[in-house]
Amino acid sequence: MSPPPAADHPVTPLNELARAELAPAFSPLYRQIKGLILQGLQTGEWKAGEGIPSEVELAARFGVSQGTVRKAIDELAADNLLVRRQGKGTFVATHAEQQQQYRFLRLTPDAGAPASLGRQLLHCRRQRAPAWIAKLMHLRAGDPMIEIRRLLHSGGQPVVLDDIWLPGSLFKGLTTERLQEHRGPFYGLLETEFGVHMVRAQEKIRAVAAEEESAAPLQVTPGSPLLSVERLSFTYGDKPVELRRGLYNTTHHFYRNDLH
Amino acid sequence: MSPPPAADHPVTPLNELARAELAPAFSPLYRQIKGLILQGLQTGEWKAGEGIPSEVELAARFGVSQGTVRKAIDELAADNLLVRRQGKGTFVATHAEQQQQYRFLRLTPDAGAPASLGRQLLHCRRQRAPAWIAKLMHLRAGDPMIEIRRLLHSGGQPVVLDDIWLPGSLFKGLTTERLQEHRGPFYGLLETEFGVHMVRAQEKIRAVAAEEESAAPLQVTPGSPLLSVERLSFTYGDKPVELRRGLYNTTHHFYRNDLH
DNA sequence: GAGTGGTCTAGACCACCAC
DNA sequence: TGGTGGTCTAGACCACTCA
Incomplete structure (x- = not known):
């Protein structure tokens, strides 16, 4: 029930994004990127069925390497929130253009x-x-x-x-x-x-x-x-x-x- | 129904493992590594609960980079066949030391x-x-x-x-x-x-x-x-x-x- | 041919664990 | 302190799509 101890020692931040707060729980960079992309989905910046920016673009926007963006997108694709299409781009998952009529019906x-x-x-x-x-x-x-x-x-x-x-x-x-x-x-x-x-x-x-x-x-x-x-x-x-x-x-x- | 065309053109193999046959279906290197590790599991080379060799060891054994082995293990861990434990190693999944009594019981x-x-x-x-x-x-x-x-x-x-x-x-x-x-x-x-x-x-x-x-x-x-x-x-x-x-x-x- | 995602590599460093 | 997996980077090349 006591407040968390104050950070009375010097902190060396990995980068700007790394620790918004006093590092309450360490989260790797690619997860933070995942969170930022999720935000874009949630706010409707990219709508269902649309394509999101390419990996290089996102890497430039967030100031990280392409590999880090890739790992973030990998997780979002595994969660069925994004769909990757080789040669075309990465798209927001949608229920509107499903092959199968009902994705959740077992x-x-x-x-x-x-x-x-x-x-x-x-x-x-x-x-x-x-x-x-x-x-x-x-x-x-x-x-x-x-x-x-x-x-x-x-x-x-x-x-x-x-x-x-x-x-x-x-x-x-x-x-x-x-x-x-x-x-x-x-x-x-x-x-x-x-x-x-x-x-x-x-x-x-x-x-x-x-x-x-x-x-x-x-x-x-x-x-x-x-x-x-x-x-x-x-x-x-x-x-x-x-x-x-x-x-x-x-x-x-x-x-x-x-x-x- | 006709047989696949013979490879009458020169083939430049990526590496020894890359194409055991005449490349009937392309499979990336890390999937082939995944197959080799799977073989080790299937034949009982590594038994349930035991640790498998470290990523560097496997990379040396198979003649690929650690990153490639890592991606193979990533998939096997996602399939619940292996369990990674940071600082300790990678282990064969087991039902014997489960926290929960029945893993499949919903x-x-x-x-x-x-x-x-x-x-x-x-x-x-x-x-x-x-x-x-x-x-x-x-x-x-x-x-x-x-x-x-x-x-x-x-x-x-x-x-x-x-x-x-x-x-x-x-x-x-x-x-x-x-x-x-x-x-x-x-x-x-x-x-x-x-x-x-x-x-x-x-x-x-x-x-x-x-x-x-x-x-x-x-x-x-x-x-x-x-x-x-x-x-x-x-x-x-x-x-x-x-x-x-x-x-x-x-x-x-x-x-x-x-x-x- | 240009642009996209997919693969593979090599190396640096971090976090965790055991001794 | 050394070994393990975990993260991050940078660059090269491959496979696919489309104009």
Whole structure:
């Protein structure tokens, strides 16, 4: 509980960036560069899908060698925040131009190809945040929210029932019509229309029994086992911006996961 | 369908290692070094938990610079095959000296600390491989197998019912007694006693209804929703060596997953 | 051919650990 | 104090893309 000891000995700074404060925790140069690039992403200096300056340019801007910038970009690419394309440049990762429809969806059919899923919007409402949702999303209970319910179909059969909650403050222009007419990934829409890029997500997975309300749209009998997937998604700066609860019918599909 | 064109032009090899064949697919030097180190792991030249030679030593042995060896080791460390310890050396990853009991288990309690799980062995039998298991594990139907059934408890309550199948040929000395007396991670036992190290695993997750046979040990009513986690584990060289089917009671626990 | 990222090298120095 | 991995630099060359 006592304050950190004052630096009463001479400090030899490695360089200007090295120690902004009294060296509370040593961080190598390339991590500081990583932080600066992250800042550019967060402030929107470089938008999703756009290219960032070349390594030499960034090295000149930050006053370090190309190798140091390279290592910073390596980490950001490993985090899926940047995408390197040899001969072309380095680009901000985006959900809008994905090969696969849903980057975060781990659902796989038992047989056959990864099967593109059809989408059916059930509703899109303005709501007030219930306490439990507000808590998870760092909001106050009663704050305005958008609630979306949709179905995903595979081969004509409903497979996923999604309930999605978004903070109303960030997505003011999001309407049923806008959702209806939109093609492509949902996260791509949030990105291009509202400038909110999903960076990572946490999922909590359970087995639950289908309730009346969810059994009907999924065309299963109440009490059937369903996979409950609760996803909290974050944008830059670990800010939670989406809560989602999916109910998966895993009769002919499974949730795939790779462990290392 | 035509054979690849013969190399009728002079080839200037980068170095001895660079092109063992007629350069069928270009692979950078550090990946070839990675392959050589992997070979050392696979053949048991360096065993789990042991240290591998220093970067300078390896660089000398392979006739490349330290930086190239470093990049190879970087990738192997990212794959969780090696562990770097500054000032000490680089070590072969092991399941035997894990902080956490189960490295691959993603089960988390709703409240409280990650809770160490108690283990209860139900049985351990010699079996003949059923066709579906044989296929997944690249064996022939009828090949000898070991079948283990166990329960994991949290706070006195049964939470996980595991059925584990292992190829009999690899684990000849594995007996009920050996399992009973063993402390520490199961994969640690396979590693120290049988020299088989699990490198990665694939899981297929579903929601299922509890059957009579599984409801009893888990102390739930038949028909209750359970999480079914089918895991196929691989050792070096992507060789499947374990099939496991866990049934999780997710009333007070969940399966956690992080998406990037 | 110019510009981008990708590889490889060599050397200097730092941080950590064990003796 | 010596050995290990970790960082940073500078420069050469390779592979890919596009005008």
